[in-house]
Amino acid sequence: MSPPSSNSLWMEQLQHIAPAPPLAGDTAADVVIVGAGFTGLWTAYYLKQRAPQLDIVVLEAHSAGHGASGRNGGWVIGELAGEERLLAGLAPAARDASLALLRDIPAEVGRVLAKEGLDCDFRHGGVLYCAARYPEQAGWLRQQLAHWHAHGHGEQDFAWLEPAALQQQLRLAQPYGAVFSPHVATIQPARLVRALARRVQELGVRLYEHSAVRAIRRHEAETAHGRVRANWVLPALEAYSAGVAGVRGQQIAVQSMLIATEPLPQQLWDQIGLAHGQAFSEWSRLVSYGQRTRDNRLVFGARGGYRFRGRLRTPFVLTAAEIAMRRQLMLELFPMLAPARITHAWGGNLGVARGFAPQIVVDAANGVICAGGYGGEGVGASNLAARCMAALICGSSDDVLQIPWLTTPAQLRQWEPEPLRWLGYNAILRSFDWEDRVLRNAHSPGWQRRLAQQLARRMAGLMQ
Ligand SMILES: Cc1cc2nc3c(=O)[nH]c(=O)nc-3n(C[C@H](O)[C@H](O)[C@H](O)COP(=O)(O)OP(=O)(O)OC[C@H]3O[C@@H](n4cnc5c(N)ncnc54)[C@H](O)[C@@H]3O)c2cc1C
Structure with a gap:
């Protein structure tokens, strides 16, 4: 029997589409977005809804959906990873309003898909x-x-x-x-990311594929074949931030x-x-x-x-x-x-961001805003982050901005240096794995079951 394909099922199910051209030469725009996954494309979409006149460029190293957005489990979740901690400091009314925004994310995605006639197997089945x-x-x-x-x-x-x-x-x-x-929907994620790419291009966004950005600077994104100057630079790279000077270290x-x-x-x-x-x-x-x-x-x-x-x-x-x-x-x-x-x-x-909750890092002085660190729950969270970034750029005081995930480069929590990070990760994972093995064995004695849970709980407590 042949081994399974190592391609994302979702990407393999797509029909071939002609790639967008690469960036060739310098250009200027109002906004340059780096990365054509959900964060980048939802942001381009909501910016165009608010301000159709904006000139927006999206630079993508491969093709739209090449990153996590074309490979995930397809859950659109109405929550944020670490939301308990994120919302803990809010007064009750503000907390309730934030929770309502979060729980509404799958419905919002459904509304846009219906409005735009985009098909990506969306089912709001809970x-x-x-x-x-x-x-x-x-x-x-x-x-x-x-x-x-x-x-x-x-x-x-x-x-x-x-x-x-x-x-x-x-x-x-x-x-x-x-x-x-009921607060989860499912989608075919590669269909969604490609449908968004097509839609924002129809709205006038300039998408350049096979255009890897190598550095992000004040009001500028640089590729090997040209630079884009813009009022706002939006790195939408999540895990791939590690490869780009200027945003490295914000998430791992x-x-x-x-x-x-x-x-x-x-x-x-x-x-x-x-x-x-x-x-x-x-x-x-x-x-x-x-x-x-x-x-x-x-x-x-x-x-x-x-x-x-x-x-x-x-x-x-x-x-x-x-x-x-x-x-x-x-x-x-x-x-x-x-x-x-x-x-x-x-x-x-x-x-993953150091606080184990997603963040939007606003560097107003340099015109750079970066959302990510969704910790495995980015399909829905990227939609909300995009609405926040669009509101910020358009200078509007929208309800979405009440989610307390805006931060600045100076406030960012830094990851521990290696080898501490690697050792910490593996120690935590091993404790979880041991707990799982002890508990799934019906013959494990009671004391061992309790010990395994205590240890894993303590180790989980380190992830704050
Ligand atoms: C296996 C897996 C399963 C998951 N399951 C779920 C799930 O079911 N539900 C959920 O909510 N979340 C899930 N997630 C997380 C979710 O997929 C991500 O959080 C989300 O897709 C991130 O979107 P993004 O646009 O920020 O980043 P990405 O989709 O990673 O997009 C970044 C883009 O930047 C491009 N890029 C990289 N380097 C450069 C460069 N130098 N210049 C220009 N472009 C560059 C990449 O090619 C990529 O297209 C899963 C993730 C994985 C990996």
């Missing part, structure tokens, strides 16, 4: 956070649910499902219960990986469920998650990695062991998939 491999997960989920309910959310936002109710939506091998939330690259099955027959989907576009995840510190695609595959993501000094992993070809580990996790949830072929296994680089 999400099932499942206790699916060991009983402790049900306890953790119930605690999280109590927390959500104590902090302004109701049953309509997060609701407990007993195993029998869960089974009506998703049939897992070991169902211990789940939380259902970590890796995340996915597999996809062949299209599955209806009879298997009758056994699994997910009939209404629900996303699902397994509630552990080493999350695994997935979605059912329009052509009836299961896309399943789990675990990741960090490379010494935050090096990017590119090209990204999973090893046989990396694929086997993810397939094994998938089979623990869905044993009926044992005969299904894995046709694709791929990965991507995403960005």
